[in-house]
Amino acid sequence: MKDKLKKRNNYFNKLAFTLGLIFIFSGVNFVSAADDTDEEFNPGDMILHHVVDDHIWHFYDGPFGTLYLPVILYSSDRGLEVFSSSNFYDDHHQLVTYNGYKVDHSHIVPVEEGRHILDFSITKNVASMFVSVALLFLVFFSVRKGYTNNEGKAPKGIQSFFEPIIIFIRDEVARPNIGDKYEKFLPYLLTIFFFIWFNNLMGLLPGAANVTGNLAVTGTLAIFTFIITQLSGNKHYWQHIFNTPGVPWWLKIPLPIMPVVELIGVFTKPFSLTVRLFANITAGHIIILSLFSLIFIFQSIWIGPLSVAFAVFMFFLELFVALLQAFIFTILSAMYFGTAVEDHH
Amino acid sequence: MDLVTPGIGLIFWQTLTFLIVLLILSKYVWKPIMNALKAREGSIEDALSAAEQAKEDMEKLSADNEKLLEEARSERDKIIKDASSMASKIREEAKEDASKIADRMVEDAKHTIDLEKQAAINEIRNQVAELSLKISEKILRKNLSDDKNQKALIEEYMKDLNQN
Numbered sequence: 001m002k003d004k005l006k007k008r009n010n011y012f013n014k015l016a017f018t019l020g021l022i023f024i025f026s027g028v029n030f031v032s033a034a035d036d037t038d039e040e041f042n043p044g045d046m047i048l049h050h051v052v053d054d055h056i057w058h059f060y061d062g063p064f065g066t067l068y069l070p071v072i073l074y075s076s077d078r079g080l081e082v083f084s085s086s087n088f089y090d091d092h093h094q095l096v097t098y099n100g101y102k103v104d105h106s107h108i109v110p111v112e113e114g115r116h117i118l119d120f121s122i123t124k125n126v127a128s129m130f131v132s133v134a135l136l137f138l139v140f141f142s143v144r145k146g147y148t149n150n151e152g153k154a155p156k157g158i159q160s161f162f163e164p165i166i167i168f169i170r171d172e173v174a175r176p177n178i179g180d181k182y183e184k185f186l187p188y189l190l191t192i193f194f195f196i197w198f199n200n201l202m203g204l205l206p207g208a209a210n211v212t213g214n215l216a217v218t219g220t221l222a223i224f225t226f227i228i229t230q231l232s233g234n235k236h237y238w239q240h241i242f243n244t245p246g247v248p249w250w251l252k253i254p255l256p257i258m259p260v261v262e263l264i265g266v267f268t269k270p271f272s273l274t275v276r277l278f279a280n281i282t283a284g285h286i287i288i289l290s291l292f293s294l295i296f297i298f299q300s301i302w303i304g305p306l307s308v309a310f311a312v313f314m315f316f317l318e319l320f321v322a323l324l325q326a327f328i329f330t331i332l333s334a335m336y337f338g339t340a341v342e343d344h345h
Numbered sequence: 346m347d348l349v350t351p352g353i354g355l356i357f358w359q360t361l362t363f364l365i366v367l368l369i370l371s372k373y374v375w376k377p378i379m380n381a382l383k384a385r386e387g388s389i390e391d392a393l394s395a396a397e398q399a400k401e402d403m404e405k406l407s408a409d410n411e412k413l414l415e416e417a418r419s420e421r422d423k424i425i426k427d428a429s430s431m432a433s434k435i436r437e438e439a440k441e442d443a444s445k446i447a448d449r450m451v452e453d454a455k456h457t458i459d460l461e462k463q464a465a466i467n468e469i470r471n472q473v474a475e476l477s478l479k480i481s482e483k484i485l486r487k488n489l490s491d492d493k494n495q496k497a498l499i500e501e502y503m504k505d506l507n508q509n
Contacts, residue, residue: 052348053355072354120354129359133366140374147381152388166378186379187371195366216351220359282348 043293051210051285054106054124055085059207061093069127071108072120073101085121125217128209132202136194169193169330177334178341185337188228192221193330200281200322204315212325213282215274222270222277225333230266233340240339241266269336273329280325284318 057067068086075081087098088108095103100111108119122130139158146159155163174182174189199211211217239245241262243252251258291311295303488494 048348053352118353120357122358123352123355125355126358126362129362133362136366137369140370144374144377147378151381152385163382167382170379170382183379187375188367190375191363191367191370194370195363214351214355215349216355217359219351220356220363224363 041293041296043290043297046293047286047289049106050289051213051282052106053209053214055088055103055108055121057124057127057207057209066093067127069124070122072122073108074118074120075110075115077115124209125211125214128202129199129211129217132195132198132211135202136198139198140194166190173327173331173334177331177338179338179343181341182334184232185228185334188224189330189334192224192333193326196221196277196329197323197326200326201319203281203285204318204322210282210285212277213285215278218277219270219274221329222273225273225336226267226270228333229269229336229340232337234342236342237340269332273332277325277329280321284314284321288314288318 055069055071057069059065059067068084068089071081071083071085071087073081081099083099088095088101088103090096097111100115101108101117102111103109108117108121110117139162143159143162146156150156150159154160169190170182170186173193174186178185196212199217202208203210203212242259244258244262247258288311291307291314294307295301488498
């Protein structure tokens, strides 16, 4: 027992050490990023660069420090083009034009005027998402294995960590908000919850991408919720929108004020879902990066401890926000489903 | 503006990835987990209700036992009461019989004594009458042996008669 504990302690120590190393290196990363511009340090550019998507996955300067991701372009005249993003960089990591394309502020644009392209590249966010999806599969398939291995018995290991969360989503999020028909929506709710949570946490790792702090990602998730809500909407749901009960008739005829308001409400829901998740996650990243930028703005190492102290505080806050935002997205989705399938009362 | 411009590529990959994740997790993870959870909760529920049932049965059983015991006790009490009342009744009857017999015996004895007494009295009477006769005869024989005495007697009788 003691041995096991010691072993576990040892394991945690190692983990902490590794994470610390990564942190230090990513700190170096900031410095070099600042050096690259050769000019005055611009915190705005640096922060934006870290928060937005990119075609390369940059961990640190030097050999093997950058992962060049595949670029996939579609244009009506050239069709589908696939090549490595390393083609845009020369030996000194300076941007060059390739095959009639250049990179402008992390965007691939054609050199030729008037050409239009669609960029389906595996960007940093996409790659990071794949990693978190792989992690998601790894984790939940092993959780599932727990149910086959000790069937009918108490949960064990990773299964016992996730089971209360799964039950929480079922009993506290899905069932009270949706009602009797919750089972149909449960897989979706569980998936978005863990998808968002995992990606939020992944985004907190140094060097990782800001997946859930991207409007494309949050918007897509919100649209899923939106589509599912509209598709499961029953008669009462639509009646509530177009002929809201308990509202004076003159708000509906001749000017359909209430229906218009309700209809706008239908679309503001996914919009608010999109912006809430995006803003919360991105804001956290920006704050942590800003705190580190202070060191370089003041050009004093003495700001360091202060910045780190604040950043550590923010980091813990972000760990909480990661969970909270996943939960909020899930419970709001559940509530929208609930209004869609609610029986007349 | 990079920050607020969603890229078409990311939307595409996100949609594709999320759909795949949703389908795979739903089918191979959430469904079996939910079924397992439901089965486990069901079995726990069953076990709990079975325990409850067993407890209830036990309670009922002990209540039944109590009732049986109570019945047996009251039965015993009744039997004892019946027996004692029967015994006292028998005793009472026996007493009554005995006193009746005694009374009758006394009565019979009295009757017999009376009869015997009567008989004895009659006997005495007869003997007294006989003796009186014999005595009278002897006296008469002696007194009437002469005429003078006979005459005196007759006179005396006559006197008595006249007086009347």
